[in-house]
Amino acid sequence: MIVQQGHRPDIRVFHIVLEALSAAKAMPAALNVMSLLRRSGTPPDSRAYTYALRACGGGAQSAQKVNQLLQEMADAGLTHDEDTFGAALLTFGHSRSWQRALDLFAETEATHPHLLTVDAWNRLLAVLVYSNEPERAVAKAAEMVERGLDLNADTYAQLLGAYALLADDAKVEALTAGMRAAGVPLTAECRYRVVRGYAMGGHLQHAENAFEAAAASGDAEPTMVKAMMRGCRRARDAQRAERWLRRALSMGLAPTASAWHLAVETAHEAGDAGAADALWRDAEAAGALSLYKAMWTFRGSNTLVVDVDQLSLLRHPLASALDLSGCDVGVASTAARAAARDLRRAPPPAVMYIYTGRSNPKQDEIAQAVTAIMRDDGARLSKEAGRGDIWKAEMSR
Structure with a gap:
């Protein structure tokens, strides 16, 4: 309305709006605000592009919009900074556009090599693992070692997730032992990556064992339950989903609403309406539903x-x-x-x-x-x- 009436708001007003839209992953609205920003006569700056990139969620369309935004930045003579580069990688991860992430990484290495920090490498590993490309993630981690980069806890977490996706128990155990020897803590995030990797790779018993190990160490978290529910849904294993939810409740973990929804979907897709109804009643009793x-x-x-x-x-x-x-x-x-x-x-x-x-x-x-x-x-x-x-x-x- 303000722009339509011919006013030219301070760009900080647009930053406030775009920041809120990025948190909500409201891509269409964020792109519309970017259009209004241009129409107001104020060219978008790197901060505006960062928020717009973060607003892009998953799916092929979001990857296309990221490419469009990156091209607009280049046409405007804006160079990448750590925030825009990280936001673009994150969105490529959400959309599983791993090849585009690799291409952007190579382009950035050629033009702005100072942006390839350990954190940037870790984001790339996360994209590859999330895109179900664990072999490529392992190869990139090896490249980090060859380049003399100092691996940190996040690097180890992503690498553990990649080995778990591959169901390579020996590598998971060897890396865990190596972390202990190097004084790197086996954090709850590391344990989550192992649980998620096994679950998303279809290795449900391994995921269950990893979850119990996390529970024994005091690191079990609701995010692990949700990851296991995703694995159960892929396998249409309604009985295991129900058992894991009950186990989580007995531990006081309080599964999230999305975990309950995944379990209900698992039962539905397995053709068991009775199990879906029973899970729904349990979720209501746990106070997890808010529809x-x-x-x-x-x-x-x-x-x-x-x-x-x-x-x-x-x-x-x-x-x-x-x-x-x-x-x-x-x-x-x-x-x-x-x-x-x-x-x-x-x-x-x-x-x-x-x-x-x-x-x-x-x-x-x-x-x-x-x-x-x-x-x-x-x-x-x-x-x-x-x-x-x-x-x-x-x-x-």
Whole structure:
């Protein structure tokens, strides 16, 4: 609005906005702000580009946008600094664009070799491990040694993750012993990388053993549970997912909502709706679910608005909605079955609202699955006037 009215805000205003958008990974909004910055007559600086690069999340589209931003920097005569280089590498990791990360690393070595610090090398190792390229990560770590770089705890953590992905127990044990001999602590991050590597490589028993070793040392963390849930989902091993969650609860680890969601998806994809429902009940009992969001009528009209960023703790049926817009279909289906059960038990008027989003293909699939489940359970559904698809569900006695 300010730019459209012909004003030229201080670039620090844009920095504040872009920083907030980068934290939220709001790539489209960040790119729009960069466009507004140019239109205001103020050329973006390196700090603005850093925030814009950090706003890019995962997926092929984000990698393309990073390339576009890097090209814009070059065209504007801006050189890389440590922040822009690190932000670009991080985004290539999220999008698993490991080859582009290697290319950028080589380009930077040719033009700005001072930026290739140990931390930069560690970021490259992280990209390769996250992209499931453990052999390349091991090779790059060897190159670090050849160049005389001092490996630090983060380097060892990434290398342990690479060996775990390869299920090379001997190398994991040898590197761990070497760390102890060199006085490098085996941190919780190192243990997490081992658990994650084994789990994502499909070596679930090894992951379980590594998790128990972390627990014995007092280093077990909820992030390890989430990594194991990802491994279980890949293997469609619902029983192991349920066992690990119960083990985590018994240790007081409190698995995150995303870990519970992964476990529910695992059961759903394995075709076990009963197990998915049981996991959902356990998650609710643990207080890990927060899918009900605040809802209100927009400015005295009949248009409903669901604020996906504001939890509805009281779940008032006329002032909240079950927000399934960001879920996968397994979680959405399980949540719909639970909502139908709650609706049957609710005193009159038995009414609730369900929000399925603004109609992208994934949300369309969720809407179809959820509405079918609710109707099969006897609910009457109507699509309400609102921002995005909002459904009103009513249940007769």
